[in-house]
Amino acid sequence: MLDHVSGRGLQRAELARRTGCNLETIRYYEKIGMIPDPPRTTSGYRIYDDTHVSRLRFILRARELGFSIDDIRGLLVLVDGGTQTCAEVKERTERHLADVRAKIADLRRIEKVLAVTAAQCSGDDAPGCPVLETLASQGDLPG
Numbered sequence: 001m002l003d004h005v006s007g008r009g010l011q012r013a014e015l016a017r018r019t020g021c022n023l024e025t026i027r028y029y030e031k032i033g034m035i036p037d038p039p040r041t042t043s044g045y046r047i048y049d050d051t052h053v054s055r056l057r058f059i060l061r062a063r064e065l066g067f068s069i070d071d072i073r074g075l076l077v078l079v080d081g082g083t084q085t086c087a088e089v090k091e092r093t094e095r096h097l098a099d100v101r102a103k104i105a106d107l108r109r110i111e112k113v114l115a116v117t118a119a120q121c122s123g124d125d126a127p128g129c130p131v132l133e134t135l136a137s138q139g140d141l142p143g
Contacts, residue, residue, distance in 0.1 A: 034076065066100055
């Protein structure tokens, strides 16, 4: 991808603008090796191309879907090696889906406990408070 005004690839700020990604996040992904080092101009500026844009969008979309950095690394290894199969990707996705469903179940349980506890709280100037008692309890949360 060339910038038609200068004839060069994209600088990091333009990569950030086109992908909606924060500059520091791009630096981080480069640092941890998720985005390959781009070539540099003779003056030392990094220049990015379509492959960087596509890879960064892949990473960002995977993060939006809740994949961890390690999960994304695993997917990128498959893609980079050209060894991915639909079965491998599906297995990784189903494992992630199971984690998401477990988190949703935990959040529903937490929501229920908080709703019940908040409903028990009078909200007046009384010294005893069911919310604080629940937080101070040692046992597992009901649910």
